[in-house]
Amino acid sequence: MDFNFTPEQDTLRDQIARLVRDQNDFDTRRKVSRSEPGWRPALWSQFAELGLLGAPFSEEDGGFGGSVVESMIVMEEFGKGLVIEPYLQTVVIAGGFLRHAGSAAQKEDHLASIIGGERVFAFAYSEPKSRFDLNDVSTTARREGDGYVLNGHKAVVLAAPFASHLIVTARTSGAQRDKGGVSVFIVPKAAKGVSTRDYPTVDGLRASEVYFENVHVPASDLIGAADHGFPLVEAVVDEAIAALCAEAHGAMKVLNQTTLDYSKTRKQFGQPIGNFQVLQHRLADMFMAYEQSVSMTYMVTLKLGEPETARKMAASAAKVQIGKAGRLVSQEAVQIHGGMGMTDELNVGHFFKRLTMIESQFGNTDWHLRRFTELSNS
Amino acid sequence: MDFNFTPEQDTLRDQIARLVRDQNDFDTRRKVSRSEPGWRPALWSQFAELGLLGAPFSEEDGGFGGSVVESMIVMEEFGKGLVIEPYLQTVVIAGGFLRHAGSAAQKEDHLASIIGGERVFAFAYSEPKSRFDLNDVSTTARREGDGYVLNGHKAVVLAAPFASHLIVTARTSGAQRDKGGVSVFIVPKAAKGVSTRDYPTVDGLRASEVYFENVHVPASDLIGAADHGFPLVEAVVDEAIAALCAEAHGAMKVLNQTTLDYSKTRKQFGQPIGNFQVLQHRLADMFMAYEQSVSMTYMVTLKLGEPETARKMAASAAKVQIGKAGRLVSQEAVQIHGGMGMTDELNVGHFFKRLTMIESQFGNTDWHLRRFTELSNS
Amino acid sequence: MDLHYSAEDLAFRDEVRSFLETSYPDHLRSRASRDEVTKQDFLDWQKILYNRGWGAPAWPKEYGGTGWSSTQKYIFQEECARAETLGVPPFGMSMLAPVLMAFANEKQKSYYLPRILDGTDFWCQGYSEPGAGSDLASLKTRAEKDGDSWVINGQKTWTTLAHFADWIFVLCRTDPTARKPQEGISFILVNIKTPGVEVRPIITMDGGHEVNETWFTDVRVPLENIVGEENQGWTYAKYLLVHERSGIAGVARSKKAVERLKHIASIELDRGEPIIRNADFARKVAELEIDLTALEFTELRTLAREAQGKGAGPESSVLKIKGTEIQQRLTELTLEAVGVYGAPYFRGFPMEGGNQFPIGPDYAHHSAPAYANMRKTSIYGGSNEIQRNIIAKMVLGL
C-alpha cells in the first residue's frame, strides 16, 4: 500500500504546472477558446517536446514507461488550468485503444505520431439517441470485400474539429442496443464520406457532429476483434473516466482556493465574508468534497487493472463522487462569489461550466449510480 | 378560495388545546404510555363528552356536522401533545369506513358507540410480508354459509391491545397482490378465533400481532361490496394520511419551538447558541419545513373530496413532504439540543420517535414518491 | 376552508385566458424560448396590456391600475404563465411605482406613473455597488447639491436591463457624515441619457447580456428628481424590498416549466425508453413537483393573510428561497434530461437558417446556459443567505 509519487512523477507534475502557468493563463485560454481554430497546435507541440504525450506509454511502445498514474498527473494539472487541448481524446482514449488492442502495425502507424504530437484523435461514440450507453450504436459497418463500409451519425464528438483521426464505434452485427456486434475502427477524418459540422461547447471546447456516408475502411483499421469491441470500449472509457476525475479534482482545487481567497478579502457588513460561520461551514464542505474526490481519483486510477467488475464499479463509484462533488463545489463557488461569480470575466464561471460538463461526460451521476447498483447487486 | 377557520373550528381547537395541556402533559403521557393498559379510557370519555369523537361526522350520522377539517384540527393538537389515544384508528379510520360504505345497520350499530366513546377500533391491514401495499393481502375470508371464515396474521396493528373492534382486510378472491378480491370486515376482537400478542412501540403507542384462526364473521359485518374493498381502503387511508400529516405538523411545531427556545437560552463559548449563524440558518430551514408541512396538510385535507387520481396524488405528495420535513426537523432538533436531545428525560426524543414512526406509517417517503410518480406519469 | 374559485373568479379566468389566446402576438410567442428578448418585445407586450386596460394589474384604480383582488391578480399570473407570455420587467411597474405612490409628490406621480403604465419609460434600478452587494447600506455613490442640481458620482452594478432603460432610480449617499450607514441616503431619479451616465455591459457566464455596470461621472439632475425627503432614501428602499413580493415565488411559471420538463423527458431516451420512465429521473421530477405544490400552497396562504390585511411580512423570504431553489432545480433537471446535447453552445455564433439551431433538439439548445444563468436567482434580490438571516431575525427572533 503506497500513496506516494515517485520523484520522476513529482518532476513531471512540476513541469506541467509550469507550462500551464506560463502558457495557459486564464485570459490566453479564453482567447484561444473563442477564436479559430479553438486550440493551439503550437502548445500541443510543446506537450510533445516535454514528453507529456508519451508519458503513459511503455518504453516498448515508444513511450516513457509511465502508466495511468502519469495520465492522472497530467489531467489533474490540466484541470487546474482548464486546458482545452485534446490530451484525453488523443493520449488517454486513442492511446488506450492502441495499448489494449492495437495490432503491431496499428501501433507502428499511430503511436509514434501520437507521442510526437503529429496526430490528434477524437472519439466518435455517442449518437443522437444513445444517451450514455456505449452499446447503443446505430452507426453501421457493413462488411464489403476486404473492408467495411460505415454509415451513421455521431453526436457531440469532442475535439473532432481539429482531429486528424477518429476512433469510431460501429455496429457490425446485432440490434441497436446489443452488447455484441460492436466494432471499433480508426478512421482518418479526411476519408471520403466523412463530413462534420463543427461548433463550440459551453465549456469552451470544440466538438462536431460527424456523419459517415459510405465511408470505406480497410479491415486493417479495425481495432481488436470484430463484433467484440464493447468490452474494449468499456475498458478504455473507464480509463477516460479516471482521467476525467483527475481533471475534475484539479479544477475543484483551484475553484476552492479561489473561493477561499475571495472569502478572506471580500467584505460585507464590515467584515470579510469568510468570518460568517455559514460560509465557513460551506467552505469546509467544499474542502471535504475535494478531499473525497482526490481519494476517489486515486482509488479508480489504482483499480483500473482489476478484473472487469471491480474496475467498472470503481469507475462508476468515482464518477458518482466526482459528479456530486463537482456540482457542490461549482455551485457553492458561484454562490459565495455572489454576482461576481456569475460573470464571464472571472474564471469561476468557466470552472463551473467545465465541471458541469464533466458531470455528464461518459455517463452522468445517475447513469453511473445505476451501473454501480447493477454490478453491486448482481 | 379560503384558508380561514370558522369560529366554531377555532373554539374546537381551543378546547382540545386546553384539554391536552391539562390532561396530557409530558410526564403524564410518558407514565401512561409505560404502564398498563397503555392508554386512558377516562380521557377517552372526556373526548366523547367534549364532542371530539363526533366532530367529523354529519348530523344525520349523529355527529356534529363537521368534516375532515375538524379531524385535521384534532390531530394537529394531538400531535402537539403526543396524544396516544386512538383517535386516528377509531374516528378517522373506522369512522371513515362507516361514512363511506357503512350500511344503515352498521352505522346504527357502531357510529353512536364511536361518538359516545364506548367502542374503540383498530385497523388490521398490514401483514408480515406486505410492507406498505394495501392490496398485498394474504389473510383469507372464505365464504361459508351466510358468512365468512377468516384466517391469517396481521402485523403491527396499532391500538389493537385496547380495541373492542377491528377493521380487517381479507382476501375473498384473487392472488396475494391482486387489487381485486380484497374485502373489508368489522370483527369484534372478542370473536372466537381472534388472538393477539400485544407490545409497545418505539413511539410509546401499543400494537398487536393479530391472528385469525377460523374466525366466523356474518355477511352483515362486511363493509362495502365483497371483492371491491381496495378502492375503499385507499380512500380511507388517504384520509388517515391527511390526519397523520396534521399530527406531524403539530409535533413539528412544538419541536421547532422547543428547539428555538433552547437555542436562545443554552450557552456555549459565552453566548446563546442561537447566536451562531449556522444554527440560525438551520432553524430557518426547520421553520420553512414546518411552514411547507402546514401548507401540504391544508392541501391534502382540502383535496380529499377530489376524484381518485387527484386525491391520491395529493395524499402522496403530502406524505412525502411531511416525511422529509419530519426527518429534518426531528434530526436537527436532537442535534441542536446536543446530548440533552438524546435523553429520555426531554420531550425532544419522544417527538423524534413519533415523527420517525409517522414517516413509515401508511407508506414511507419512497413508497409515496413512487405512487406519485406512477400517477403523475400515467 | 375551501380550495375552489368562486363563479366570478372562474369567469375572470376565462376572460383572461381568451384575451391571451386572441391578443398575445405570434412574434412574441417565439421569443420566449429564445436567447435574448429585445426591448421592443417588452414594449409591444406592455402596449397590448395597456390597450386592454390591464397595463398594471397590481396598481390601484386611481393610478390606472386594475383594482383587482389578490385572487384575480393570482389568476392573471397563472394564466400568463400558462400562455407562456413574456414577463413584465419589474423595475418600473412593481418596484418604483409603489414607492412613488407612497412617497412621491403629486407632480412626480402624475408625470412618471402614466409613462410607466403605457410603456413610454423603461426603468432600471440603481441599488447594488461593486463594494455593496447584499450589504446595500454601505453604498458609496454620492449626490451633492450644486445650485439647482444634484451632482452624482459613483458606480452601480448589476443594473439589469440598463441597456434598455430610459430612466434609472438611484440610491445615493447625500449625507456622508450620517452616524449609521443606513442614514444619509436619498432616492433619486435619473434620466439615463443625462451626460455622464455610462452603461457598460457585464457578460455573464452563460454568455448573456442582462446586467450592466452603470457609471456616474458628474451627472447633473434637477433637485426635484429626489423622491420624498432628503436622506430618507433607505426607508423607501426597504419599502420597495418588502413590497410587492407576490409573484416572487414564481409558482405559475415553474408549473409551466415542470410541464415542459416532463414533455422533454417523455421524448429523450434512456436505454431506449423515455427517461421519465427511469426511476431515478422520475423521482427527481416528482420531488420537484411536490416541492412546488408545497410552495404553491404556502403562497396561497400568504395571499390569504395579505387579503386579510395581515401583510406578507418576512415570511416572503420563504417564498423567495423556495421559489429560486425550484427554478434552479428545474434548469438542472432539464440539462440532465437532454444528455449529450446539453454541450453545444450557440450564443454569439452566427446560425444558419434563421431561428432554427442546427444541432440537437430545440429544447436542448439553451439548457446549459439556462442552468448557469439561473444560479443568479439565489444571489440577487437579497441572497438566499440574507433571506435565511431575515427569517432567523424577524420570524424566529434570533
Place this chain on the structure above:
Amino acid sequence: MDLHYSAEDLAFRDEVRSFLETSYPDHLRSRASRDEVTKQDFLDWQKILYNRGWGAPAWPKEYGGTGWSSTQKYIFQEECARAETLGVPPFGMSMLAPVLMAFANEKQKSYYLPRILDGTDFWCQGYSEPGAGSDLASLKTRAEKDGDSWVINGQKTWTTLAHFADWIFVLCRTDPTARKPQEGISFILVNIKTPGVEVRPIITMDGGHEVNETWFTDVRVPLENIVGEENQGWTYAKYLLVHERSGIAGVARSKKAVERLKHIASIELDRGEPIIRNADFARKVAELEIDLTALEFTELRTLAREAQGKGAGPESSVLKIKGTEIQQRLTELTLEAVGVYGAPYFRGFPMEGGNQFPIGPDYAHHSAPAYANMRKTSIYGGSNEIQRNIIAKMVLGL
C-alpha cells in the same frame, strides 16, 4: 502508487483472521447484535487479546503493545470488523494511555498501563459537564488542595460506561483565578469507588443505558493522582482529543454494516420483490457504499501521511464527520428496510423464550432504537459543527 498489500501484510492478515476464527468465543458472538453488552463481555474479550499478546494493538512495545505498523493496525481493525467482534472501549486503551505515556511519571505509567492492558481497570472519561458540552474549556468541577489530597466537587455528564468503570480521569479546575478558561485546569485520576463519587444513569431516547451523570461531593484523592503538571490539564486534554484518531472513521465496521444492510434488503420484500431491487432503495445503498469507499481511501491517505510522520492533523475532522454521517445513514436505511416491523419495542419488557424476540424478524428488533441511538455520533467527540469549525480555522485559515 500501489494498492496492494505486501506478502508480509497478507500473512499477517491471515494470522489475525485465523486467530479470530478460533479464539473469538461463541458467547460474545451472540452479544454483538444484542441490546446491552455487559462489563464481563468486555473483560472476557480483553483477556483473550491480552493472552495472545495483542492487548494493545496501538501501543508501543515497551508498554506491552504490539509495535505494529499502521498498515498492520489497519488490517487488525478490518479483520475484527469482519469477524464482528466486540469493540474495545477507548477510554483507557486509546484515550488515557497515550496521555499517560506522554505526560505521566514512571510510577504512574508502571502502575496504570499494565492494568489497562490486562483489563484489571476499566476506565471512563470525566470531561463534559452540564454547562460545558462542546465548550469544554468552560468546565466548573473544582479540585482543591487539602493536605495530601485533592478535594473534588462538581458534576460530569455523558460519562460513557461509568457504571462499568473502576476509574475515571477527570478534568478539574484547580486555578479559578486563571485569566483564560483554558488555563488552570488539571488532569486527575479518581478511583470511582472513592466516597463521594456517585454515578447516576442517563437513559437515552432509545431506552439504553450507556451514559451517566457522575457527581463528585468532597471526593478526596491523593495529590499524586494528578497527571503531569498542575494547571496544565488542558494541554493533555487536547493531546488526547487529537491523538489516536485512527479508527475514528469506523470504515471497517461500516463496511460490515453495509453487508448486513444488503443482506436484510435481499430478504425484505417490496411489491413481492426483495427491496434491494427497488430502484430508490438500491440507489440509496449504492450512494452509501460509494461514500464509504471515498471515506476509506481518505483514511488510507491519512494513514499514509501519518506513516511518513506527517501527522493526521485537523484533516481527521473529515474522518469524524463523514464517518458518523455514514454510521447514521446506515441505521436510517436499515430502519427503512424493515418496514412495519421497525415499530415494535422490546427493551425493558420481559421477553418470552430467552434471547429470541417474538415479533418480526431478528434484524428488525433493534432497528429503530439503533437509528435513534446513532444520532449521538454527530454530537459526541466534538460535535460535527465543531469539526467544521476546526476545518475552517485550522485547515482553511478562516
